[in-house]
Amino acid sequence: xxPSNLSPIVAGVWRMAEWNWTPQQxxxxxxxxxxxxxxxxxHADIYGGYTVEALFGQALALSPGLRHRMQLVTKxxxxxxxxxxPAHQVKSYDTSAAHVVASVDNSxxxxxxxHLDLLLIHRPDTLMNPQELAQTFERxxxxxxxxxxxVSNHSVSQFALLHRQHPLVTNQxxxxxxxxxxxxxxxxxxxxxxxxxxxxxxxxxxxxxFTAQDEQASRVRAVLQKLAQEYRATPATMALAWxxxxxxxxxxxxxxxxxQALDEAVAxxxxxxxxxxxYELWQxxxxxxxx
Amino acid sequence: xxPSNLSPIVAGVWRMAEWNWTPQQxxxxxxxxxxxxxxxxxHADIYGGYTVEALFGQALALSPGLRHRMQLVTKxxxxxxxxxxPAHQVKSYDTSAAHVVASVDNSxxxxxxxHLDLLLIHRPDTLMNPQELAQTFERxxxxxxxxxxxVSNHSVSQFALLHRQHPLVTNQxxxxxxxxxxxxxxxxxxxxxxxxxxxxxxxxxxxxxFTAQDEQASRVRAVLQKLAQEYRATPATMALAWxxxxxxxxxxxxxxxxxQALDEAVAxxxxxxxxxxxYELWQxxxxxxxx
Amino acid sequence: xxPSNLSPIVAGVWRMAEWNWTPQQxxxxxxxxxxxxxxxxxHADIYGGYTVEALFGQALALSPGLRHRMQLVTKxxxxxxxxxxPAHQVKSYDTSAAHVVASVDNSxxxxxxxHLDLLLIHRPDTLMNPQELAQTFERxxxxxxxxxxxVSNHSVSQFALLHRQHPLVTNQxxxxxxxxxxxxxxxxxxxxxxxxxxxxxxxxxxxxxFTAQDEQASRVRAVLQKLAQEYRATPATMALAWxxxxxxxxxxxxxxxxxQALDEAVAxxxxxxxxxxxYELWQxxxxxxxx
Numbered sequence: 047x048x049p050s051n052l053s054p055i056v057a058g059v060w061r062m063a064e065w066n067w068t069p070q071q072x073x074x075x076x077x078x079x080x081x082x083x084x085x086x087x088x089h090a091d092i093y094g095g096y097t098v099e100a101l102f103g104q105a106l107a108l109s110p111g112l113r114h115r116m117q118l119v120t121k122x123x124x125x126x127x128x129x130x131x132p133a134h135q136v137k138s139y140d141t142s143a144a145h146v147v148a149s150v151d152n153s154x155x156x157x158x159x160x161h162l163d164l165l166l167i168h169r170p171d172t173l174m175n176p177q178e179l180a181q182t183f184e185r186x187x188x189x190x191x192x193x194x195x196x197v198s199n200h201s202v203s204q205f206a207l208l209h210r211q212h213p214l215v216t217n218q219x220x221x222x223x224x225x226x227x228x229x230x231x232x233x234x235x236x237x238x239x240x241x242x243x244x245x246x247x248x249x250x251x252x253x254x255x256f257t258a259q260d261e262q263a264s265r266v267r268a269v270l271q272k273l274a275q276e277y278r279a280t281p282a283t284m285a286l287a288w289x290x291x292x293x294x295x296x297x298x299x300x301x302x303x304x305x306q307a308l309d310e311a312v313a314x315x316x317x318x319x320x321x322x323x324x325y326e327l328w329q330x331x332x333x334x335x336x337x
Numbered sequence: 338x339x340p341s342n343l344s345p346i347v348a349g350v351w352r353m354a355e356w357n358w359t360p361q362q363x364x365x366x367x368x369x370x371x372x373x374x375x376x377x378x379x380h381a382d383i384y385g386g387y388t389v390e391a392l393f394g395q396a397l398a399l400s401p402g403l404r405h406r407m408q409l410v411t412k413x414x415x416x417x418x419x420x421x422x423p424a425h426q427v428k429s430y431d432t433s434a435a436h437v438v439a440s441v442d443n444s445x446x447x448x449x450x451x452h453l454d455l456l457l458i459h460r461p462d463t464l465m466n467p468q469e470l471a472q473t474f475e476r477x478x479x480x481x482x483x484x485x486x487x488v489s490n491h492s493v494s495q496f497a498l499l500h501r502q503h504p505l506v507t508n509q510x511x512x513x514x515x516x517x518x519x520x521x522x523x524x525x526x527x528x529x530x531x532x533x534x535x536x537x538x539x540x541x542x543x544x545x546x547f548t549a550q551d552e553q554a555s556r557v558r559a560v561l562q563k564l565a566q567e568y569r570a571t572p573a574t575m576a577l578a579w580x581x582x583x584x585x586x587x588x589x590x591x592x593x594x595x596x597q598a599l600d601e602a603v604a605x606x607x608x609x610x611x612x613x614x615x616y617e618l619w620q621x622x623x624x625x626x627x628x
Numbered sequence: 629x630x631p632s633n634l635s636p637i638v639a640g641v642w643r644m645a646e647w648n649w650t651p652q653q654x655x656x657x658x659x660x661x662x663x664x665x666x667x668x669x670x671h672a673d674i675y676g677g678y679t680v681e682a683l684f685g686q687a688l689a690l691s692p693g694l695r696h697r698m699q700l701v702t703k704x705x706x707x708x709x710x711x712x713x714p715a716h717q718v719k720s721y722d723t724s725a726a727h728v729v730a731s732v733d734n735s736x737x738x739x740x741x742x743h744l745d746l747l748l749i750h751r752p753d754t755l756m757n758p759q760e761l762a763q764t765f766e767r768x769x770x771x772x773x774x775x776x777x778x779v780s781n782h783s784v785s786q787f788a789l790l791h792r793q794h795p796l797v798t799n800q801x802x803x804x805x806x807x808x809x810x811x812x813x814x815x816x817x818x819x820x821x822x823x824x825x826x827x828x829x830x831x832x833x834x835x836x837x838f839t840a841q842d843e844q845a846s847r848v849r850a851v852l853q854k855l856a857q858e859y860r861a862t863p864a865t866m867a868l869a870w871x872x873x874x875x876x877x878x879x880x881x882x883x884x885x886x887x888q889a890l891d892e893a894v895a896x897x898x899x900x901x902x903x904x905x906x907y908e909l910w911q912x913x914x915x916x917x918x919x
Contacts, residue, residue, distance in 0.1 A: 230492075613718050
């Protein structure tokens with residue numbers, strides 16, 4: 047799978063366990079995503095304390111035909127200290143063949159599917175052996191269990207190291223009008239150079255954009271509100287439009303249970319933010335104009 | 338044009354508007370540069386609030402034959418909020434085809450020339466689309482309007498990104514015995530690796546070297562004065578000789594209106610600074626010896 | 629020589645002058661290293677104020693047959709201000725052909741050998757001309773004086789710059805459970821990418837691990853002691869086992885005169901530290917868990 051097969055907005059299910067929904071409610075939400083063209087769902091083995099994949103799988107089991115209309119993304123590589131995993135003593139990373147294969151098999155079982163569309167290594171594992179991990183990827187691909195591979199939160203040199211051994215289709219990173227590190231540290235330059243589209247988590251600053259009282263958030267909020275009027279959209283839509291303006295064509299992950307939030311995310315795809323407005327938001331975030 | 342076609346010292350006209358000179362005085366200064374082998378002139382569309390290119394062009398018009406004895410460098414990509422550009426609401430960057438082409442056409446008109454020898458993108462534009470900008474460069478080159486292309490103030494990954502799409506002949510950066518960031522962050526390593534000569538702005542620390550009272554400037558000044566006696570030169574000449582000693586063969590830009598400053602810059606080309614003296618100045622700048 | 633020809637633990641003689649030993653005692657220590665499979669010895673021209681190479685050479689002269697059972701590594705490029713080098717006015721670096729060749733010739737003379745197995749440039753020299761230095765390396769190799777070349781304390785871009793001109797077999801860097809910079813700044817990623825094994829100085833934090841009273845050292849020490857019991861080894865062995873676990877297969881340098889320290893270092897080669905324990909030490913060093 048090419049990452050461009052992901053929908054332009056991805057639904058993140060990070061918090062699905064907290065929604066305390068019935069399987070039927072979860073299914074309804076999935077359908078609402080699909081109706082809006084949000085066909086890709088972003089999981090990780092550890093979300094909800096190792097419970098979200100099963101919650102999603104239960105809902106999907108109520109309407110199995112939906113599987114071929116969606117793309118399932120999950121992650122592995124983090125070992126949480128958790129009642130669900132009593133053997134873990136310390137939070138650690140593991141990209142050994144044994145752990146990755148067992149994690150994938152478990153994700154397939156929980157999600158109730160025979161394949162993942164995209165598997166991401168959740169965090170850079172200092173002990174990762176690139177050759178060994180590439181072999182694991184090839185084996186999972188040959189077995190039809192995983193269609194494509196990527197990483198999350200990897201630095202430029204960490205990404206290059208694994209990409210050289212096995213083609214990666216994305217680096218899922220944090221980026222928002224409140225968190226611009228990836229713009230300057232070479233991460234997005236690497237995406238452009240390799241023709242890879244980044245997936246982006248916390249594209250609204252994890253909610254800070256709308257609730258935080260610090261000066262940065264206040265400045266950005268004011269400009270978002272002004273632009274929202276100008277573009278006849280909501281501030282959330284404008285914040286996502288800011289992200290979508292980057293030439294690497296980022297794919298934002300929306301983590302909300304609210305239908306309105308899904309609509310606001312999709313609306314951002316139709317906003318053609320001007321470069322000058324993009325820099326006006328940059329300035330509000332940084333607290334000073336461009337050099 | 339290969340950047341080695343630039344003269345080893347370049348005259349910067351950043352402040353020409355502040356000199357309050359007649360066209361005849363400006364012409365005389367240009368001739369004095371040429372007489373000293375300073376045949377390249379560094380412009381930007383925005384210098385003097387969008388006025389310097391025209392001031393230079395007026396002088397050149399008094400002696401049009403000088404054009405073929407000089408190289409004209411200019412920059413674009415910054416949009417200032419300025420009375421001359423009432424449409425601009427926020428200081429921003431723009432590397433779209435429309436803006437770059439319009440800026441080049443305007444520079445040609447103001448300078449009164451049919452071609453630029455070198456066009457630089459003034460600052461890294463986060464929204465820059467490398468493929469699109471490379472196509473713009475090719476079009477400007479094909480039309481005979483611009484002979485060669487480069488950038489200014491670009492990081493290593495930003496430079497690589499564009500260089501991969503279109504060969505760049507230089508990265509114009511800040512570097513001086515008071516500002517050594519480019520020595521350590523890979524910028525000059527990249528120049529060496531690619532065989533590209535950097536142009537250098539503020540090679541005398543923007544004058545801070547001779548006026549600032551802080552400890553760093555005081556330490557450096559003391560060593561420059563000692564070495565000036567030893568090499569029978571001025572402190573300014575020694576500061577430029579320090580820069581010229583780097584193996585990437587930097588091309589310093591002198592921004593002074595004074596003939597004596599031009600002479601001091603040219604004199605630096607004949608100083609063979611010893612490595613030990615180079616490190617003595619490094620130590621004075623850092624406030625500690627090498628590790 | 630391929631760096632894999634170095635022994636998996638290298639003996640560093642940095643402090644040999646301080647040991648105040650007779651040539652016979654030094655010979656005995658060398659034999660004790662060899663008996664344990666520590667067959668590579670790490671020198672630098674400047675160790676002991678330009679005296680250690682000769683101290684080692686005097687011992688080796690007592691048993692010249694040992695030379696073909698060991699690998700000699702030395703470094704050059706730093707010029708100390710020292711009574712032994714009255715011409716030096718300022719501590720500086722020098723990678724000119726003249727200095728490197730003279731330094732190698734002197735090292736050969738002091739060590740009483742006809743060749744070095746590995747020559748390292750001790751610190752990155754900003755004035756280094758990569759082409760010129762590569763030619764110097766080729767000349768020294770052709771003359772049979774030096775079998776292979778590397779660097780020490782070089783950044784990723786500094787390493788790449790010289791490696792492109794002449795293959796380097798190692799980057800000798802600092803790394804330990806107390807000093808993890810090389811894990812995150814791309815240095816070890818580069819080693820993995822190029823298939824180059826790093827040599828590692830201060831793998832026990834320069835002794836800080838066992839003596840320092842700060843919080844970081846205290847936290848790490850507590851975990852090392854716990855793991856030492858679990859793996860039936862000493863804390864020093866566990867600290868080296870932590871380093872050896874990295875996929876770049878680092879080669880630690882032990883700088884101790886004590887036979888027990890040599891044994892503890894060799895013992896680390898047989899410890900298969902678990903990934904979880906590796907991260908437990910990471911956590912103790914950082915003061916927080918992995919993200």
